[in-house]
Amino acid sequence: xxxxxxxxxxxxxxxKDKLSFLALVFIFLCVLLGVFxxxxxxxxxxxxxxxxxxxxxxxxxxxxxxLEIPKQDIKQVSFMEGLFIGxxxxxxxxxxxxxxxxxxxxxxxxxQSEFMQTFIAVSYTHLTLPTTPYV
Numbered sequence: 555x556x557x558x559x560x561x562x563x564x565x566x567x568x569x570k571d572k573l574s575f576l577a578l579v580f581i582f583l584c585v586l587l588g589v590f591x592x593x594x595x596x597x598x599x600x601x602x603x604x605x606x607x608x609x610x611x612x613x614x615x616x617x618x619x620x621l622e623i624p625k626q627d628i629k630q631v632s633f634m635e636g637l638f639i640g641x642x643x644x645x646x647x648x649x650x651x652x653x654x655x656x657x658x659x660x661x662x663x664x665x666q667s668e669f670m671q672t673f674i675a676v677s678y679t680h681l682t683l684p685t686t687p688y689v
Contacts, residue, residue, distance in 0.1 A: 593637060606649050608665045621648045621662055623673055 568574050587594070609618060622645040629642050649665035659674035 619650050
């Protein structure tokens with residue numbers, strides 16, 4: 555006489571009942587879908603996780619100019635960390651009200667600020683000047 559554990563008996567009974575087994579497969583697929591949702595449908599929209607506190611008081615669909623300054627040191631992340639948490643941005647994006655470009659840099663007024671700031675680039679290719687406002 556073969557001794558069967560309660561787990562084996564329950565598994566056999568579950569496999570015989572088709573509706574219960576399909577429900578178990580459905581639950582398993584839902585768990586897999588939840589775990590790998592980031593991989594299956596990544597958010598490819600630009601600046602999806604970027605926040606600027608100074609823009610919180612603006613009305614929706616307000617057009618804002620951004621100055622993009624390349625970062626000097628970018629932290630490298632592993633493939634899995636980049637997949638689930640995200641990769642760090644290669645540029646620092648500053649919302650600005652107005653700017654004046656000169657031969658190797660730019661002076662600008664940050665959004666909702668009265669203090670002018672200056673950025674001097676190593677070369678002009680290291681600076682992305684705003685051309686059209688973002689919505």
